[in-house]
Amino acid sequence: MCGIVGYIGPKRACDVLIEGLKRLEYRGYDSAGVCVYHAGRLHIAKSPGRISELEKKIAEDPAIQCGTVGIGHTRWATHGEPNEANAHPHCDLSGRIALVHNGIIENYAPLKRFLSDHGHVFRSETDTEVLAQLIGRFCQDGAETLEDAVRAALSEVGGTYGIAVMSASEPDKLVVARKGSPLIVGVGSGEYIVASDASAILEHTTNVVYLNDNEMAVVTRDSLRTMTLDNVPVSKEVEQIEWSLEQIAKGGHEHFMLKEIFEQPEVVKMCMRGRVDLRDMRIQLGGLESVTGALLRTKRLILTACGTAWHAALVGDYLFEDLARIPTEVQYASEFRYRNPIVEDDTTVIAISQSGETADTLAALREAKEKGALALGIVNVVGSTIARETDAGVYLHAGPEIGVASTKAFTCQLVVETMVALLLGRKRLLSQPVMEQYLRELAAIPDKMQRVLDKAEEIRKIAEDYVDRDNWLFLGRGYNYPIALEGALKLKEISYIHAEGLPAAEMKHGPIALIHEGMPAVFVTPQGPTYDKILGNIEEVRARRGKIIAVASEGDEGIRSCCDRVITVPDCPVALQPMLTVIPLQLLAYYAAVARGCNVDKPRNLAKSVTVE
Numbered sequence: 001m002c003g004i005v006g007y008i009g010p011k012r013a014c015d016v017l018i019e020g021l022k023r024l025e026y027r028g029y030d031s032a033g034v035c036v037y038h039a040g041r042l043h044i045a046k047s048p049g050r051i052s053e054l055e056k057k058i059a060e061d062p063a064i065q066c067g068t069v070g071i072g073h074t075r076w077a078t079h080g081e082p083n084e085a086n087a088h089p090h091c092d093l094s095g096r097i098a099l100v101h102n103g104i105i106e107n108y109a110p111l112k113r114f115l116s117d118h119g120h121v122f123r124s125e126t127d128t129e130v131l132a133q134l135i136g137r138f139c140q141d142g143a144e145t146l147e148d149a150v151r152a153a154l155s156e157v158g159g160t161y162g163i164a165v166m167s168a169s170e171p172d173k174l175v176v177a178r179k180g181s182p183l184i185v186g187v188g189s190g191e192y193i194v195a196s197d198a199s200a201i202l203e204h205t206t207n208v209v210y211l212n213d214n215e216m217a218v219v220t221r222d223s224l225r226t227m228t229l230d231n232v233p234v235s236k237e238v239e240q241i242e243w244s245l246e247q248i249a250k251g252g253h254e255h256f257m258l259k260e261i262f263e264q265p266e267v268v269k270m271c272m273r274g275r276v277d278l279r280d281m282r283i284q285l286g287g288l289e290s291v292t293g294a295l296l297r298t299k300r301l302i303l304t305a306c307g308t309a310w311h312a313a314l315v316g317d318y319l320f321e322d323l324a325r326i327p328t329e330v331q332y333a334s335e336f337r338y339r340n341p342i343v344e345d346d347t348t349v350i351a352i353s354q355s356g357e358t359a360d361t362l363a364a365l366r367e368a369k370e371k372g373a374l375a376l377g378i379v380n381v382v383g384s385t386i387a388r389e390t391d392a393g394v395y396l397h398a399g400p401e402i403g404v405a406s407t408k409a410f411t412c413q414l415v416v417e418t419m420v421a422l423l424l425g426r427k428r429l430l431s432q433p434v435m436e437q438y439l440r441e442l443a444a445i446p447d448k449m450q451r452v453l454d455k456a457e458e459i460r461k462i463a464e465d466y467v468d469r470d471n472w473l474f475l476g477r478g479y480n481y482p483i484a485l486e487g488a489l490k491l492k493e494i495s496y497i498h499a500e501g502l503p504a505a506e507m508k509h510g511p512i513a514l515i516h517e518g519m520p521a522v523f524v525t526p527q528g529p530t531y532d533k534i535l536g537n538i539e540e541v542r543a544r545r546g547k548i549i550a551v552a553s554e555g556d557e558g559i560r561s562c563c564d565r566v567i568t569v570p571d572c573p574v575a576l577q578p579m580l581t582v583i584p585l586q587l588l589a590y591y592a593a594v595a596r597g598c599n600v601d602k603p604r605n606l607a608k609s610v611t612v613e
C-alpha cells in the first residue's frame with residue numbers, strides 16, 4: 001500500500017527520501033514521487049514504475065538535489081491509473097503547497113465539484129489532489145499558518161488519511177496528520193523523519209513519536225509539536241522501536257502470508273468502506289454505475305478466473321443465483337476461450353483476478369468481449385491490464401498481496417461478489433428488510449474474522465499434530481464446497497502435502513477408496529441446510545478410521561463427539577460463511593508449511609502473477 005516519508009534536517013532531503021521510499025518498497029507500489037523545497041520554490045519529481053525511474057529524474061534536477069526539507073511517497077493506485085499525473089506529491093492551485101497522502105478521501109467527488117465551480121483546475125484523477133487544493137484554498141482565504149489551513153481542510157473531509165504537507169511560504173515546516181492511516185515521527189539529532197512505517201525511519205533513529213488517530217504534528221527544524229485535529233495540545237512520549245527492519249516489513253509476523261491472513265479484518269473493512277452504506281441501507285458501487293442498467297438486463301452471468309480467484313468465482317456462483325437469482329456459471333479462464341463459448345445477448349462476463357495480469361484470465365476476457373459480452377472485472381491491482389480492458393468493475397482495495405498464496409485478496413473477492421449480488425438482488429427481488437439484515441451482517445464480518453484469527457494457536461497445534469500425513473481430504477457442501485477446494489489448494493501450494501477438495505457427498509462416488517487409518521479429512525461444516533447430511537459423510541470417514549477435523553459453528557457441542565478436532569467460527573448467514581470458514585484453512589496450511597520448513601512466501605514452482613499461458 002502507499003508509503004509516506006518526510007524529512008527536515010541538515011542532510012540532502014532527496015537522499016533520505018529515496019532511501020526511505022526504498023525501505024517502503026516491500027509494501028507494493030506502482031509509482032513514486034518526491035517534493036523538495038529549494039530557493040523559494042517547491043520542486044517535484046514523479047514517475048510511474050520503480051523508484052529507480054524516480055532516481056533518474058532526480059539526477060537531472062539540480063534544485064531537488066539541494067534542498068534539506070521534503071516529502072516523498074510510494075503510491076498503490078486506488079483512484080486513477082498509476083501514471084505520473086496521479087503519482088504523489090500533489091499540489092494546490094498555486095503550486096506552493098504539496099501533499100502526500102495514504103488512505104481514501106471518501107467525499108472527494110462533491111468537494112471536487114465545489115472546487116471546480118470555484119475555478120480550481122485538476123491535473124490528476126486522485127482524491128488526494130482534491131485535499132491539496134482544498135488546503136490551498138483555505139490558505140488563500142486567509143488561514144494564518146499552514147497548520148491552520150490543513151486543520152480547516154481536514155474538517156471538511158470524510159474517509160481515512162495519513163498526510164504530510166509542506167509549503168514554499170513556510171519552508172522550514174512539515175505538517176502531518178493521521179486518521180485511520182499510520183504516521184510516525186522519528187526524532188533524530190537535529191533532524192526529524194516522518195513516515196507511515198517505521199522501516200523508513202530506522203536507518204536514522206530508533207526514537208519515535210507515534211501519532212494516534214485524529215492527531216496532527218507540526219515539525220520544524222528544531223521542534224515537534226503535537227495536537228489533536230481540534231488544536232488541543234497533546235504531549236507525547238518519545239518511544240523506542242525495538243523491532244528489526246525485516247520484522248517491521250512483515251508487521252511483526254514471520255511471513256508475509258501470515259501478515260496478510262491477519263490483515264483480513266482490516267482490508268475487508270477497507271473493501272466495504274463507502275460501499276456498504278448502513279445509513280441509507282444500500283450498496284453503493286461507483287465502478288458499476290455506468291453499467292447498472294445493462295447488468296439488470298443480464299440473463300446469464302459467466303464468472304471466469306484461475307486458481308484461488310476461481311474458487312472465489314465458485315462462491316460467486318452460489319451468491320449470484322441465491323441473492324440475485326441470475327443464472328450463473330463458472331469457467332476456468334484457461335478453458336473458456338478454447339471451447340468456443342456461447343455468449344448471447346445479455347450475457348455478462350466477470351473476470352476475477354488479484355493481479356489483473358493473469359494471462360489466461362485476460363485471454364478469456366478478450367474472448368468474451370469479442371463475442372459481445374458486457375465485460376466486468378473484480379480486480380485488486382488498480383490500472384492492471386484486466387482492469388483497463390473491462391467495461392467496468394469493482395476494485396478489491398485489499399492492498400498489495402506479497403505472499404504467493406492468495407489469502408486476503410480471496411476474502412475481498414468474496415466481499416465484492418456479495419456486494420454486487422446484493423446490489424442486483426435488491427433491484428430484482430430482495431426486500432428492503434432482507435437487504436438490511438445482510439448489510440448489518442456484512443458489516444459485522446471483520447470482527448467475526450478477528451474471532452477466528454484469535455484461534456490461531458489452537459489451529460497451529462492441529463497442523464503440527466497432523467503434518468506428517470501425506471494425503472488430506474477437504475470436504476464441504478453448498479457455499480462451503482468451494483472453501484473445501486480452497487483449503488486443499490492452500491495446503492498443496494505451500495506445504496507440498498497432497499490434498500483433494502470435494503463436495504462432501506461426492507466422496508462416496510470414488511474418493512472414499514482413499515480413506516485409511518489416520519488420514520485427515522477436514523470437514524467444513526457450519527450450521528446450514530446441509531449440516532445433517534454432512535454428519536453422515538463424517539461417519540463414513542470415521543468408520544474407515546480416518547481422522548476428522550471439523551470447522552463448525554460456535555456452540556455446536558454435538559459435533560465434538562464425532563470429530564477428533566473442532567475449530568469453531570461465529571454464526572452468520574450461510575451466504576457469508578465462506579468469509580469466515582476459509583480462515584482456519586488458510587492458517588492450517590500456513591502452520592503445516594512452517595512445520596515442514598517450507599518457503600511459505602515463495603513456494604517452489606509457483607509465481608504470484610502468471611503472465612504466460
Ligand code: G6P
Nearest residue numbers: 306307308309353354355358406
Ligand atoms: C497464480 C497464483 C495463485 C492465483 C492465480 C490467479 O497461480 O499462484 O495464487 O490464485 O495465479 O491469480 P490472479 O492474480 O489472477 O488472482
